[in-house]
Amino acid sequence: QQKVQQSPESLIVPEGGMASLNCTSSDRNVDYFWWYRQHSGKSPKMLMSIFSNGEKEEGRFTVHLNKASLHTSLHIRDSQPSDSALYLCAARGNTGNYKYVFGAGTRLKVIA
């Protein structure tokens, strides 16, 4: 079973709308989370990271982290067709071995 679960598997939002993506780890040793974005036919690129409880905002993108529930969410406001991509959540423990576990991803489609 995937240790990092992402939901939904796919999401369609209208241009200008809000997209909300979720990610939860079942491994209690996880301490750090990342969101990567992968456009079709391309390699993943880091979008945002979050290591502390709370919220972090960068432009149209906001991530939340609740360490007690090991849950992070990514919110994209004013979604654009160029945001259409596979969004991957990654997690790492605090044991110092720098090993990352990725979720299966959420495929976002923004329609004009």
Add this chain to the structure above:
Amino acid sequence: EAAVTQSPRNKVTVTGGNVTLSCRQTNSHNYMYWYRQDTGHGLRLIHYSYGAGNLQIGDVPDGYKATRTTQEDFFLLLELASPSQTSLYFCASRDDQDTQYFGPGTRLLVL
């Protein structure tokens, strides 16, 4: 931005064949990673390394060997390829801010 290159970009082999995938990064990052990407599974870690001569086992290592010959070069070896190893393979390196930089990927088909 960190540069990671992979070769070949596409490879076709037969069952039982021998395949070597190459990865090079030019940013002096210590950590390098090999992942496979399959629909429904996201990225799964095969092997990783924190420096020349070092190898760490990932989550799906069966059927794969890896070797880190230099700071820059990390190789993934499939000595008896099987159809289940048909996949998209990514190499990545990690910087000190814990960001991974991915190469363009190698698409492998095992017939």
